[in-house]
Every structure is written in C-alpha cells, then in structure tokens.
Amino acid sequence: MAKTDQITLTQTSIADGWWEGVLSGTDDELPVEAWHQDRRIEGVEVAKLVGKSGRAVRVPIAASVLSEGVQTVLLKVGDDVLASFTIVAGVPLEEDLRAEISLLRAELDLLKRAFRRHCVETAS
Numbered sequence: 001m002a003k004t005d006q007i008t009l010t011q012t013s014i015a016d017g018w019w020e021g022v023l024s025g026t027d028d029e030l031p032v033e034a035w036h037q038d039r040r041i042e043g044v045e046v047a048k049l050v051g052k053s054g055r056a057v058r059v060p061i062a063a064s065v066l067s068e069g070v071q072t073v074l075l076k077v078g079d080d081v082l083a084s085f086t087i088v089a090g091v092p093l094e095e096d097l098r099a100e101i102s103l104l105r106a107e108l109d110l111l112k113r114a115f116r117r118h119c120v121e122t123a124s
Contacts, residue, residue, distance in 0.1 A: 009057060009075055009082035019073070019085050023055040032082070034059045035074045038109070041065070061087070070102040079114050081107065 007025035009032070014020070023032065023046065034041035045058040057075070065071050068090035075083040084106070086099040 007077065007082060011083060011085065014061070014085065017061050019059040019061060019075075021057045021059075021075075021083060022049070023057050023082075024053070026055075027053060029055065030077045032057050032059075033076050035076060035106075036062070036065050036071060037106075039064070041073065070098045072099070072102045072106045074106055074110065079110070081110060 007023065007030070009021050009023050011019065011021045019034075023030065027048075029046060029048075032044055032046050034044050041059065041062050043060040043062075045056075047056045047058075049056050059073070059075065061073075065073060065087060066089055069088070071087045071089070073085050073087075074081050075085075084103055086102060088099060
C-alpha cells in the first residue's frame with residue numbers, strides 16, 4: 001500500500017446525494033472508507049480517472065447522516081483521515097463553530113481508538 005502521508009483527497013462536489021472527490025498521490029486502488037459516528041457508510045466508489053492520474057471517489061450521503069444538527073463524515077484509508085465533510089440540518093446555526101467542534105470530536109474519537117489499540121498491542 002502507498003504511504004498515505006503523500007496522498008490527498010480533495011472534494012470536487014456534493015450533488016444528488018453524493019460526495020465526490022479526487023484521490024491524488026497514488027495510482028493504487030486504495031480502500032477508501034466513509035465513517036459517521038463510528039458506523040461505516042456502505043457504497044463508497046473508487047474508480048480510475050480517464051486520461052488523468054488519480055482516482056475518482058464517490059460517497060453516498062446515507063439517510064442516517066441526515067439528522068438534526070451538525071453531522072461529520074470522515075473519509076479514511078486505514079486509520080488515516082484523508083478528508084471530511086460536514087452536513088448541517090434542522091435549525092440554522094448562528095456560527096460554523098459547531099461544525100468545527102463536531103470534526104474535532106470525530107477526530108478525537110479516532111485517536112482514542114487508535115491509542116487504545118496501540119496499548120493493547122504493545123502490552124502483549
């Protein structure tokens with residue numbers, strides 16, 4: 001597998017219930033996963049771009065993501081978060097700060113799981 005520190009995932013659009021982006025820095029077919037509140041979102045598509053380097057990534061915006069408040073979806077390869085997107089629904093928010101806090105919470109949860117797994121692995 002390619003090193004993920006050289007790989008980027010850049011959003012190109014959100015339309016018709018799909019998040020779309022371009023995976024650059026590798027021509028390998030990487031297992032991109034989408035996660036929302038510790039649940040994996042099924043149906044992520046990764047395809048080679050025609051005539052260009054990189055890969056097209058499409059993530060369905062699952063109905064479970066469309067809930068009141070701020071919802072953050074993490075896009076990962078293994079344990080590395082390459083990108084994220086946030087959806088705000090329901091009562092309008094006065095500030096975008098809540099979206100940032102939601103992203104920080106999601107990343108902190110990811111770090112806690114990785115740290116706990118590391119502790120278990122090194123204790124053996």
